[in-house]
Ligand code: HEM
């Protein structure tokens with residue numbers, strides 16, 4: 001079931017009438033706060049600018065008010081932090097993403113994944129990723145990832161002796177990325193199963209369908225928005241139930257077999273390398289018997305990893321492919337590197353060969369840098385009132401958003417034209433795509449920086465390597481396609497990409 005536009009409109013109407021009386025509230029700003037950008041229309045505040053003119057609006061605010069500043073959107077004050085303050089936010093435990101996710105108004109993930117009610121879940125997920133897929137362990141997965149990506153490429157793109165337009169809209173590449181991720185999450189037995197791969201890919205899409213509703217009702221109170229947005233869930237609609245059933249069904253026999261083998265083989269048991277095996281042995285998530293409750297818990301844990309890994313990675317490989325397809329001047333150079341490496345490894349990439357893709361790596365970094373989202377689409381929430389090093393303070397509960405463009409389009413770091421695409425900037429400065437830097441915040445920073453970044457960059461590189469080797473990739477217009485902007489956020493272009501076999 002989908003939440004139709006009419007239903008939303010009806011609820012909007014009801015709530016507007018009910019709460020109209022609260023509308024004339026004004027945000028209370030104490031003295032030491034970051035400067036509030038002035039606005040003319042009460043209640044609406046800067047919402048229209050935020051929705052329809054974000055890039056220019058934020059640039060003007062930054063210029064006139066410095067860093068940080070406050071804006072008033074959807075009935076809430078948000079603090080926007082740029083180049084100077086962002087580092088402090090990312091390095092201070094007072095600012096929490098998980099809390100913004102848990103009771104955040106636009107990200108009601110805890111409604112579908114109950115384990116997110118527990119604040120420690122995000123930490124456990126991060127720890128699991130850090131331990132199972134650390135940069136040091138990533139080489140162990142190269143062969144598997146490559147195989148799975150090739151299955152996806154052959155299936156989704158296949159033979160293009162005649163040029164083929166591949167639709168990239170609607171997270172269409174998520175199934176490409178879902179396959180290697182499934183392999184790492186649930187192991188080689190289950191990841192062969194098309195239903196499981198589809199469950200992973202579709203879960204991401206289904207969840208995204210609730211996120212696209214803008215937080216209009218937050219004008220009344222942020223809680224109203226999250227209540228309404230999750231109404232269908234409380235009426236029994238659950239976008240993941242069917243995916244959960246699929247996964248549980250396939251997971252149960254595999255986990256049971258592993259427990260049995262372990263018992264029989266004892267020390268001779270050879271633990272498979274994947275996340276379910278890690279969880280089976282974890283003090284917190286381990287078990288001796290596979291009960292239904294246990295399966296639910298593990299499946300939720302796995303689906304949370306699916307949410308944070310597949311959507312992001314597939315979106316960024318899509319952006320990178322558009323960046324490549326729109327820039328014919330780079331094709332030969334990058335292709336030449338891939339052919340050389342392919343000849344060297346005779347088609348079977350080893351981790352060393354992936355390290356040799358230095359031009360491709362630099363290209364991917366630049367694609368991530370020029371991602372072009374004004375704000376990072378993952379806000380922080382201030383857990384208790386906090387005073388910045390510059391003396392300004394913000395209250396408990398404040399939503400803090402990171403002004404990514406201020407950080408990524410820094411003229412000191414990227415020269416006089418920081419918005420232009422500098423494909424070899426990383427190569428020339430010895431910055432790899434997964435390396436965090438004060439002017440490269442796509443994976444966050446500090447101890448909570450994205451632990452999946454090595455995996456994500458590897459998948460994007462292996463995927464692009466294979467695609468560039470096998471196909472000519474062009475945009476339909478022959479030019480750089482426009483990205484799609486939603487307020488301060490951005491999605492890949494929707495023109496599709498044209499793939500054509502290279503002559504071997
Ligand atoms: C291109 C793809 C990706 C991008 C752009 C991305 C971006 C981010 C960002 C910005 C954060 C917040 C960091 C911070 O607050 O400092 C984050 C956190 C996280 N990411 Fe990623 N990510 C990507 C892929 C992945 C993958 C593939 C995984 C899992 C395999 C993953 C797992 C996580 C986890 C578990 C966290 C929470 C870390 C913590 O709170 O300690 N991400 N990611």
Ligand SMILES: *[C@@H]1O[C@H](CO)[C@@H](O)[C@H](O)[C@H]1NC(C)=O
Nearest residue numbers: 156157166167168172173175
């Ligand atoms: C993309 O979506 C179209 C339908 O919109 C589908 O036919 C096609 O197979 C999908 N391609 C990929 C790569 O998922």
Ligand SMILES: *[C@@H]1O[C@H](CO)[C@@H](O)[C@H](O)[C@H]1NC(C)=O
Nearest residue numbers: 083084410411412413438439
């Ligand atoms: C660019 O970033 C550096 C390091 O964060 C900072 O010192 C510098 O002031 C920034 N430059 C501009 C023009 O904002």
Ligand SMILES: *[C@@H]1O[C@H](CO)[C@@H](O)[C@H](O)[C@H]1NC(C)=O
Nearest residue numbers: 427428429430431432435436
């Ligand atoms: C490049 O960076 C890596 C890791 O960040 C470092 O080990 C290496 O020495 C650097 N190379 C040069 C030439 O600076």
